[in-house]
Amino acid sequence: MAFTIAFLGGCLVATPIDIAQAATATTATLLKWQKSMEERATFRQNMDESRRAIQASSELLKRLRQRYRDDMAQSWEDAGPATVPVSAYQADVIRSAFRGLVRETGKPECQWRDLAKALVRDFTGCERIEAALVDWIVGKWPQPPSGPAALGVWEKQQQDQQTLRDETKR
Incomplete structure (x- = not known):
């Protein structure tokens, strides 16, 4: 984007079109930066949710394994000696x-x-x-x-x- 700047009486003066274009470019840059920050925040939130879900499923899996071990130990205690079918x-x-x-x-x-x-x-x-x-x-x-x-x-x-x-x- 090219800006035209003129010298008037020893001062630099930009035309209204140049000022509007600069404001638009600045706004677009700020919006991109804000969107980028929002995407990062959303990404971090999603990652945190995923980590919590993984942790919860890991704990559930541990509890299920322990329950299975307890049930198997109990069934071995209850069953006594196993029987083998004979044809x-x-x-x-x-x-x-x-x-x-x-x-x-x-x-x-x-x-x-x-x-x-x-x-x-x-x-x-x-x-x-x-x-x-x-x-x-x-x-x-x-x-x-x-x-x-x-x-x-x-x-x-x-x-x-x-x-x-x-x-x-x-």
């Missing part, structure tokens, strides 16, 4: 191994339950063992099942158990 096939394998061991070692019937428990414990790695599984492995049913099909299975198991007893007595 029918796995139970049949354990039972076959049990029968082979009884035949080979000739253990008396009074030690069969302990042997069956040891086999299940070794297989699953779990201390908690279902009594019904041990009974099934040993070949004892709490009571004869009802129905002709189930009765046939029960009779077969009783025969197998008697055969096993006879073999261990030899």
Whole structure:
């Protein structure tokens, strides 16, 4: 922007257009500076809000992690020893191994339950063992099942158990 300045009587005098242009330029510069300051202030406010939000989410995450740890510790205390599911096939394998061991070692019937428990414990790695599984492995049913099909299975198991007893007595 060019200003025209004239000399009148030893004084410098600017024309009204030059003065208006200078005022406009100064105002524009001040507005830019003010806008720049407002943008900086807004930026700082936004950054402060972001920092507070990050801090709040960090604290929330810490509380959630601690609650999760507490819940897990409580569930471990409440649950006691964990159970491991045994499929029918796995139970049949354990039972076959049990029968082979009884035949080979000739253990008396009074030690069969302990042997069956040891086999299940070794297989699953779990201390908690279902009594019904041990009974099934040993070949004892709490009571004869009802129905002709189930009765046939029960009779077969009783025969197998008697055969096993006879073999261990030899």
